[in-house]
Amino acid sequence: MRRDRSDETRVALLSAAERLFAERGLDAVSNRQISEAAGQANNYAVGYHFGSRTDLLTALLESHQEPLDVIRARTVDEIGDEPELRDWLRCLVRPQLEYIGTRPGLCYFGQFWLAMATAPSAAELLYREAAKSQPLVTTLNGMYGSLPALPEEAIRVRNLMSQNSLIATYADFERRRNELGASDSSSWQGFSDSMVDGLLGLWLAPASSDRV
Amino acid sequence: MRRDRSDETRVALLSAAERLFAERGLDAVSNRQISEAAGQANNYAVGYHFGSRTDLLTALLESHQEPLDVIRARTVDEIGDEPELRDWLRCLVRPQLEYIGTRPGLCYFGQFWLAMATAPSAAELLYREAAKSQPLVTTLNGMYGSLPALPEEAIRVRNLMSQNSLIATYADFERRRNELGASDSSSWQGFSDSMVDGLLGLWLAPASSDRV
Numbered sequence: 132m133r134r135d136r137s138d139e140t141r142v143a144l145l146s147a148a149e150r151l152f153a154e155r156g157l158d159a160v161s162n163r164q165i166s167e168a169a170g171q172a173n174n175y176a177v178g179y180h181f182g183s184r185t186d187l188l189t190a191l192l193e194s195h196q197e198p199l200d201v202i203r204a205r206t207v208d209e210i211g212d213e214p215e216l217r218d219w220l221r222c223l224v225r226p227q228l229e230y231i232g233t234r235p236g237l238c239y240f241g242q243f244w245l246a247m248a249t250a251p252s253a254a255e256l257l258y259r260e261a262a263k264s265q266p267l268v269t270t271l272n273g274m275y276g277s278l279p280a281l282p283e284e285a286i287r288v289r290n291l292m293s294q295n296s297l298i299a300t301y302a303d304f305e306r307r308r309n310e311l312g313a314s315d316s317s318s319w320q321g322f323s324d325s326m327v328d329g330l331l332g333l334w335l336a337p338a339s340s341d342r343v
Numbered sequence: 344m345r346r347d348r349s350d351e352t353r354v355a356l357l358s359a360a361e362r363l364f365a366e367r368g369l370d371a372v373s374n375r376q377i378s379e380a381a382g383q384a385n386n387y388a389v390g391y392h393f394g395s396r397t398d399l400l401t402a403l404l405e406s407h408q409e410p411l412d413v414i415r416a417r418t419v420d421e422i423g424d425e426p427e428l429r430d431w432l433r434c435l436v437r438p439q440l441e442y443i444g445t446r447p448g449l450c451y452f453g454q455f456w457l458a459m460a461t462a463p464s465a466a467e468l469l470y471r472e473a474a475k476s477q478p479l480v481t482t483l484n485g486m487y488g489s490l491p492a493l494p495e496e497a498i499r500v501r502n503l504m505s506q507n508s509l510i511a512t513y514a515d516f517e518r519r520r521n522e523l524g525a526s527d528s529s530s531w532q533g534f535s536d537s538m539v540d541g542l543l544g545l546w547l548a549p550a551s552s553d554r555v
Contacts, residue, residue, distance in 0.1 A: 154463065155463060155464075156368070159464070249368070251366065284533055288534060288541065291515045296505070296511075300503050300504050300507050322496075328497065332545045332548025333545040335544060336541060336547070
């Protein structure tokens with residue numbers, strides 16, 4: 132009985148933390164505000180249940196990692212024997228949008244990811260946790276192995292542009308989905324196709340230095 | 344004499360604020376920390392010289408707007424009589440990189456812009472100030488008028504991807520420039536060309552829905 136109530140409290144704290152981080156950014160939210168938003172009378176509930184801020188962020192990331200990896204693994208399994216760059220980009224982009232697009236009710240996962248990616252103190256933790264995903268590692272290896280021949284500088288700059296746009300654009304999709312309501316949940320497939328088209332163009336474009 | 348010292352204090356406070364915002368994010372920095380970093384004994388120096396946090400951010404943005412607009416206007420003037428999408432994308436990207444790439448010493452402007460763009464409370468202010476730039480408005484009109492025919496959804500998604508990548512990628516360039524030292528200052532032209540190539544590819548890529 133006690134155990135159950137403790138688990139419920141943890142879930143309520145994670146959910147409140149995710150929403151507050153998503154809406155205000157990591158550094159604008161105190162543990163006390165999270166406890167209050169989760170309906171906890173005890174202002175130290177976050178510390179008691181999770182320990183440090185890093186522990187809380189890690190627990191939040193881990194709560195999504197398993198269901199996300201199920202989708203990632205299925206998406207990788209679906210590609211054929213001779214995958215091209217477009218197929219790997221689909222594996223890179225689609226799982227996050229499917230995860231956000233098929234969750235019931237309001238979703239804050241994408242905006243939370245963005246809050247982590249843009250907080251100088253937390254971005255490294257986000258990427259370290261993501262690197263533990265085997266299907267994501269497979270996807271990135273496949274993608275980098277399928278890039279066209281480009282000057283090193285072009286690859287470096289386009290990689291930055293791609294990384295900088297992905298998480299923020301998942302968050303844009305999520306915000307719009309929350310505004311439009313769950314009735315729009317099927318649109319994640321079209322959004323994913325559009326993102327893959329744009330990314331494919333970004334990577335396949337010739338480099339100016341080739342033309343000089 | 345008094346006036347001069349007050350101006351010096353303002354400049355010192357702006358410089359300290361920009362660097363702290365760039366390194367830690369807006370919400371992780373207090374006015375007291377800014378005053379201390381600027382060597383002000385008075386903890387209320389920021390409030391005294393600038394008023395509210397919004398006033399401080401506006402003063403910071405305005406301190407860059409004029410020199411940046413000189414570069415933007417020159418870049419727009421340089422394009423020929425029949426500009427294509429690539430020319431407008433060059434006008435969009437290059438001025439920020441030239442501004443960062445040609446400043447003496449360490450630069451925090453790009454990272455400060457990113458901190459504003461990613462703070463839910465400040466992004467609107469950033470875009471409102473940017474919209475006051477006449478050459479930037481000319482550039483955006485030229486760019487949108489030169490896009491290929493694409494489904495509405497494709498334009499919307501690619502626009503998000505482009506916006507999400509630009510400011511963050513300027514910040515990446517600036518961080519790297521600061522690390523490598525000013526000796527690398529000429530590299531902004533190559534970085535700009537690479538960004539324009541990638542953006543052009545993103546916009547010119549065919550849309551999947553056309554092929555179905």
